[in-house]
Amino acid sequence: MVGTRNAAFAEESAEVEVLIASLGKTKDLTKRIAGSLSRLDASGRIVKDAIGPIYNNTQQLQITSGNIEKVNEAIEKLRQPLDARGREENIIRQGPKAAGLPQYLGALKRVDKALTDLNSSNLRSNQQAISDFHSLLSTGVNQLNDLYRQMLQEDAQTIEPLQNITKQIPFPTITQDKVQLLSQISMAILSAGTQSARLGQNDDDVAARIYAEIRGDYLQNSLQNLSTASISTSKRRANDSSIYREGSSGIGAYAKAIEGMFLSEAENTSRIFRNVNDAGRIFTMTCSKALSTFTRTLAELNNFIKSRILTDCFLAYEILDLITPMSYRLDSRTGQLRPQMTDALRPIRETARSSLSDLINQTKRQAETVSTLPPDGNTIPLVSQTATRLQNLALFDRPLLALLSSIGDGNWRAPQGMTSQSSLNLELTPSSENPNLLSHFLLDIVDTLLTTLNARSQTLHPKKYVQGIFQLNSVAVLSRAVQSSPDLARYIGISPHNAKFETYRRTASSLYMSAWREPTALLFDSIHTGSGGSRPMSGQAIDSTSIIKSLSSKDKDKIKEKFRLFNASFDELVARHKSLHMENEVRSALSREIQGTIEALYGRFWDRYHEVDKGKGKVVKYSKEEFSRLLAGL
Incomplete structure (x- = not known):
């Protein structure tokens, strides 16, 4: 065991010695690397100090080179307009016809662009070049103006609008090919005007002025004859008291021509001048001369109307009826001319409005100044004139309803009710108006006439029966006018408005029939037939012989006297009746x-007492059959 452990220690000790030897080598290598880095840093500083000035000089040279290139480009750009002068001047000097319009317009466009570029450079050295280019552009535009004017004049020959109206031929417009050329030319002229404005010259509306001048003269000259005709056809002799008839004046044809020609001109301007605002403005400029003449024409017609208000007020209504809707149509189609039309129509409109009270007041004045009346009860011309006037008024119900609505029901009776200024809603749509207004106005005229004439009749006709016939004849003439005119009948020929005529008719009939009361009263007998006689029962035949026999001599004499008095009174009334003038309907109604009233009474009286003269005819002059035939012949 001990031997094994010592062997392991010996092995680990050897590994440590190897690691220590490697670490020593690493430290030695690190020192070498540090020395090499130190030497490299020193060499870099030496290189930087040597190369740095050269690098800085190179950057400055690059910047300078870039600036030089930009200057060269700017010089080249500045030279381009100057180089273009020679090329474009040759084209412009030739003129648009010789050079060809497309090429000519292209040259002008390039000159225009050159001027824009030169102006943007803002270099003082370019001022002479700018002046030269502007002079060249002005020369070119002047030639273009001449061509523009010439092309417009080719289509500006005066026409006769009446032929277009009667033959229903559309009014002429400029052809599409020419419209395109005129549009290009006008744009070139406008662009040149912008350059002039930069030099302080206000010359940017030349194309519009040329167009308005030439086309305006065309409209004015073409419409002049119709203006003159409107005045000449409206003038009448001083002793002409006839009432104006619808369509007698040439104003209708004049209005149609104005509308047709103006709409055609609006089409031209909208196609040539593409900007909507410019087209509307130039259209208005173009129509201004013709509108001025139209305004003067209406003013002159207004003077005629005011001098003959009773007979010619209908011309004012006709003008309102024609021009007002025309102005609305023009406004809806073009968006222009509404204020101008309103101003032109204002004098006529105010005269028409004031005529409402004038008609009533002058009708009353004329009736009051009647100094004599026909002794036979015949009516007078004033009645038939008023009847015709009523018929004509009903024809112009559209403008009249608008006028009456603007002043209110009944306010036409007094002049002070007409003095306030009013814009008057003249849309001329009777469906939105109250038709009773016109009925009341027309009946006011009738009432004024009949009331005043009846008062004059009471003064000038001493006999009531003549007064009655005169009034009946007057009512008959007016009623006949209503019945013969569907337009008039629509307003005063229907219930409850027609009750006014019936009231006058009953009053007048009562006046006349009062003369027949005397003979009628004689037929109411108070003779008693005696104690022996009795009245026959209803439906039983009357025996005149028996009745006469039952009478005393005194009663018979009373009966004979009644027959004599009746015959005398009746014969006088019949003769008087036949001597009076009666309108057919009056005579029929009175008959x-x-x-x-009298036939049944006479028949009863005759049945009872005709045997009083025993058929000799000395006392009983008329048999029942003869009496009936006589009454039927009245």
């Missing part, structure tokens, strides 16, 4: 009323 029926007289017949219903």
Whole structure:
């Protein structure tokens, strides 16, 4: 055991000695490495001190070289516009026709870009070059302006819009090929204007001005004849008192032409000037001359209307009916011209509004100034004129309903109710309006006329029966106008509005029929037939002979006197009735009323007492059959 343990110790001791020997070698190697690193560091410092200045110089040379290259590039870039001058100047001097428009526009575009580049360099040395390029650009644009103007004038020949309207031919527009060229030219002119603005020259709207000038003259000249025709067809002689008839003025054709030509022009501007705002602005500029003439035309027509309000107010309503919806259509299609149309229409609109009270007031004034009335009860021209006026008013229900709605029910009766300024909702949609307003207004005219004329009749016609006939004739003329006009009947020919006519008719009929009460009263006998006689039972035949025999001589004389008085009064009434002028419907109605009032009474009286003169005809002048035929002939 002891021998084994000593052997193990000896082996471990040998390993330790080997490790100690290896450690010694490692330390020796470490010292050598440390010495080598020290020597290498010293050599590096020597190299750094020698190479450092050379490296720094190399970096500076690289930076300098880069700067030189950038300067060369900038110089080259600056030289490019200057080099382009010679190339583009030759094209521009030739003009767009000789050089060809695409090549010419390309040259202008390159000159424009060269100017932009030169301006961005901000070098004082380039100022002369900038001036030269701008002069070249101006020369090119001036030639382009001439070409632009010439191309526009080719399509600016005056037309006759009436032919397009009557033949339903669309109004002409600029062809698509020419539109593309005009669009390119206008963009080039606009771009050149931007360069001018940089030099302090406000010249950036040349294309718009040229277009508006040439196309504006085209619109103005083409529409001028219709403007003149609208005025000439609306003028009338001083002694012409007839009421204006719808469509008599040329304003309808004028309005159609304006709408058609303006819409065609809006199509042109939208295709040539691609920017929506520019297109709308230029369209408005283009239409300004024609709109000015249109405004003056309406102002002149307004003066005609105001001088003849009773007969020509309908022209104002027609203009409102035509122009107001036209302005809405133009606005919806173009987005323009609504304010201009509103301003042009304002004088007509205010005149139309004030005419509502004028119609009533002047109708009353004319009726009050009547100095004589026909002695036979005939009506006067004022009644038929008013009837025609009522029919015409019903034709223009759309503008009238809008006007009446703007002032309120009944406010047309007093001028002070019309003085406030109003924008007036003139959408002209009667479905949203109250039709009773127009019914009330029309009935106010009727009431004003009949009330005033009835008062004059009481002064100028001493006899009530003449007053009654005059009033009945007046009501008949007005009623006939209502019945013959579906438009008018829609407002005052239906219940409850037609009750107004019936009220006047009953009052007038009562006045006339009062004259027939005297002979009618004579037919109510108070003769007693004596104790021996008795009245026949209902349905039993009357025996006149028996009745007469039962009467005393005194009673017979009373009966004979009644027959004489009745005959005299009746004959006078018949003669008077036939001498009076009566409208057909008045004569028929009165004949029926007289017949219903007196025929039955006379028949009863005749049945009882016709034997009083024993058939000699001296006292009993008319048999029942003769009496009936006479009444039927009234």
